[in-house]
Amino acid sequence: MLHDPITSEIRCPVHGFIGLTDLERKLIDHPAFQRLRRIKQLAWTDYVYPGASHSRFEHSLGVMHVAGRLFEAVVTSSEAILKETYGYTEAGLSRAWQIVRLAALLHDIGHAPFSHATEHLLPMKATENYSLFPGAKPIEQFAHEDYSVAIIETFFADLIEQHPLNRRNAKIAASEVVALIAKRAPGGASLFWKDIISGQLDADRMDYLLRDSLHAGVSYGKYDLDRIVASVCAVRRPVEESEEPKIAIMKGGAYAAEALIVARYWMHKQVYFHKTRLACNYHLEEAVRTILLEGKPTGEKLAFYPRPDSPEQLKEFLKWDDYRVMGLLASGNGGEHGQRLMERNHYRLVCELAESDSNAQELSDSAKRNQTIIEELGQLVKHVTQPKTLWYKSKASDLMLVEDDSKKQVGFLSEFSALMRSINYGSLQFVYADKNDAGAARELYQSYLRKEAEERREKENPLEIPIEQSHGLQEKASPESAQLPLKVSPSNQKTVQRDTPTQKGIQNAG
């Protein structure tokens, strides 16, 4: 495929050499993009995995590279559909390639310091009325994508639109780049390519799984990127909806796509939801809140980063990066939580409370039970978190599979993959206590488990297992159960089902 010439290259630890067009190079050189070098991809995860100190800068380059590869692969496999639907010429495809790569490159440019860890400190949107919709806008928080859009429109529009090559040839507008990132509806073919930036099988995930895995020094995030790239195509799906094409995967790549889903599952289990990482995220958010509250009236509890809706405020926002926060923490401005981070005196995990997802009644019961446990632990509990970013967002249950040659639809990945169907989707609550109280809290929690086991035994089968043995079983089973991601089969389930608290959703923090 023809596109603007690659004029420079950057060495990437994941993808090798990443080629850059002159326009891309100009954007990368902008201070707002260079700021991403000072925003860590995984916040404080290097307290657990010391190698995981990579930045949004290298991730953004990687996403651009993968997005370009996916684009080229779709064009190679499905050029006729794209030309027929969107009227693409060779030049039009070349132009779209550049738009997709720019959107991928800039999609994370609006991240706050430490990426997702402090995004709860982004401000609330202004309330205003809709024009044609009867009702007021609900109060909602800005997301980092809103900042990305504002930064592109404010600081990158001229750079993109006035670039000599672009002005002479493609005439790409910044609004076309924004269309692939913003929540609001883009037009025409943008809707199709948006899937590559943030879809079920997008370049963002494809890059961060490999990159985070590499830097953390774990293997959980690995999958066969080349096979996926070789398997993507565009198909029409007239059965259920419109004739708009959609990105699908050829059957030959189904196992690679399945591996990507499983990789994301493992990375959440082992890295993103690591107990210490989650504790540090909490301390960091509170420390930055303390910093932002400085100078505000006593008693004020709300503080936010500068807003994205004016150039002046955006400039102020861009002054916030990890270096600035770290400097303030080192100066003792982060309050109690900042101090805890500096001394690695984070809260300690007492227990992980799972919600059973085997049936509706168990889900309801386990939620009530978790609440009871938290209440019983009382004042010892310092923090409870239930991560909202669920790994199953990438479940790709609507990822369409097609025949390799005919491109005829054969179903969805979730139907094809028994492995995906059997993954445990239940969510977790992480309960934390102060380091000095953690032992007492865990003991209290164990007492609860013993009492519960005793009550259940009395109710169900008092003669089968003495209480001491029952408890012993639970202690042994717990770490193993915590590692069991899959309900292998109904028959195997029976073999691991003991009447112990772990089967009701509690996992021992150890």
Added chain:
Amino acid sequence: MPAEKMLERLALFTEFARTVRLGRTAIMKLCFFLQESRGVPLGYQFSIYSYGPFDSDVLADLSTAERMNVLKSNIVFYPSGTGYEYSLGSDTSVREIASPFLTENQANIQWVVNSFGHRTAGDLELLSTTLFVAKFNNPKDVNELIDKVALVKPHFTREQINKGFQDLVNLNVLRATPA
């Protein structure tokens, strides 16, 4: 995801399945109308994709509903491929567990089923996209709304989009003149 919210979503699916046979994309659109037009707090975050408003959580929840036997899916054959429709599964306990939610939102659920449950896939795609553009692109008048929907969905004519807009006005989802 709090368990309570998940149970409410599952109960909602049973309410749909009890009254009409729907595929996954139709359920997606009904959830969208219920949340974005009637303000029922389902906790979904819809973005616009190729087939209109979409949140992968809806699909994940439908899978959960199937696994819990709250719903069962039935394959429907078309000349160009296969589709799926959902009906009630064997475990109906979720209706009892989430009965306060169902009671509180009964009128709105009934409204969304009556208004959109029997529409064609094309209709649902057009109407949901029109509502999405009206809410999130904030057009200043009807002409701009039609322009923007036409950009997103070029295979619909301006007349079709205008008719869809009028449908939504008649259903009190949108208003005819700007505020």
